Amino acid sequence: MKVKEVADLVGISVRTLHHYDEIGLLRPETTEAGYRMYSERDLETLQQILFFKELGFSLKEIQKILEDPAFDRKEALELQRKMLVEKRSHVDHMITTIDKTIKQMLGEIEMTNKEKFEGMNFDHNPYEEEARRRWGDEKVDESNNKIKGMSKEDKKKLSEEWDGIYTRLAKLRHGSPDSAEAQEAIHEWYEFLNHFGQYSYEAFRGLGQMYVDDERFTKNIDNYGEGLAIFMRDAMAVYAD
Amino acid sequence: MKVKEVADLVGISVRTLHHYDEIGLLRPETTEAGYRMYSERDLETLQQILFFKELGFSLKEIQKILEDPAFDRKEALELQRKMLVEKRSHVDHMITTIDKTIKQMLGEIEMTNKEKFEGMNFDHNPYEEEARRRWGDEKVDESNNKIKGMSKEDKKKLSEEWDGIYTRLAKLRHGSPDSAEAQEAIHEWYEFLNHFGQYSYEAFRGLGQMYVDDERFTKNIDNYGEGLAIFMRDAMAVYAD
DNA sequence: CATTGACCCTCACGTTGCGTTATATCCTAT
């Protein structure tokens, strides 16, 4: 398929396809005349690109993800689905804010200024974090905008807090994931994470699962104590219920 | 409230607030020292701005809307709500596409290339059209990207088609809105509109209501025949059922 | 009163992701 056909099929511009080729994001084969010829495989890649793009990833980030050796299309689709579900609930949240605002205008309710802007800030989708961890930067503190702006001292404090929570959980790992102590520590972990993103309980549960599914995380977490990743997954699941 | 307080409350940057001031979109009072002081009214305006922005309007467009003498905050909130509901169903559509894609990968279903990109193209929200009509340009052909690229001849053809449908409906207006003839003509109107936007039946119904609610549209439509706006609203509602 | 740290200002260059226009070549039907 040539550019116009793809552009019309997909609903993007020829210029966009050129641009993606130029930056190496989606490089089709070319004919002898220099025409771009897109394959079925290219269309699949394009679908991935457009899903990630819709979810707010920059083209650079998308490229990084697609080039990661660990990238798996089915996994990506499943993650993208989760992100879209989250996005949908975010839209719901905005609708709720509008409903409340209208009621406030009619004098039916009171509303704080803070409430008027709820749902407005979607700069951190928890599954975006997951995508970055899975296929991008492993170090959360390097990929998080809020952390980037922090002073060294604040970063140190943050690191210690993180460390403290993990250490505490490591001590509790031989016990039951639904014990009061464990749940208290997990609560703190949830609060900690919510400084940087808006985690729904579902997303929190999913993150715990990822600690176990993804070897890189299991390995890092289990540095605090053998089996901690599994323990955290279970405790997080209890917490999310 | 000064800039940082507003920025923190709302979740945007100080730079953004500066920018909005510079372009005249949101101009707060200033102190003698030159500091920006935001009022409650400014926060309400900011909420509007951010809702429209979330819905894909450019800052220029938003400015135009907010400056329109006919702008009404409650109306805006209600319209924004409708747009968010539409956006949500668009997200749903994308989720459906992902589900299908996964099934196709597993060999459970077949899928055309076209189907793989369904939901991907959200470049024309029907309620966006409504906002533009209500507070922006009244002439649809001047605000619609697809029409902009057309030749004079094509525009003329379009205008005649539009005219023809309206004239036909005017002849039918003394009859019943649910008659076969009326419904056939409304179907053509629906198809006509769908050349330029993706109208759900709900959006189509809402548009008909707007013909009656908004005096400017009633007036224009009733030039074709007294009472046509009401007739069209009713016929469009029947069609949407 | 002086100092300090947080916050404020303006200015201006840079970034991202294309849209748009110009110019030239390729392809296919007539």
Place this chain on the structure above:
DNA sequence: ATAGGATATAACGCAACGTGAGGGTCAATG
């Protein structure tokens, strides 16, 4: 051969800020 549609590259421009520089203001504290 011609014409019209499609393709290519090149390159300027734009929207909406992000970022850094340099300087002023404010309020608490010593």
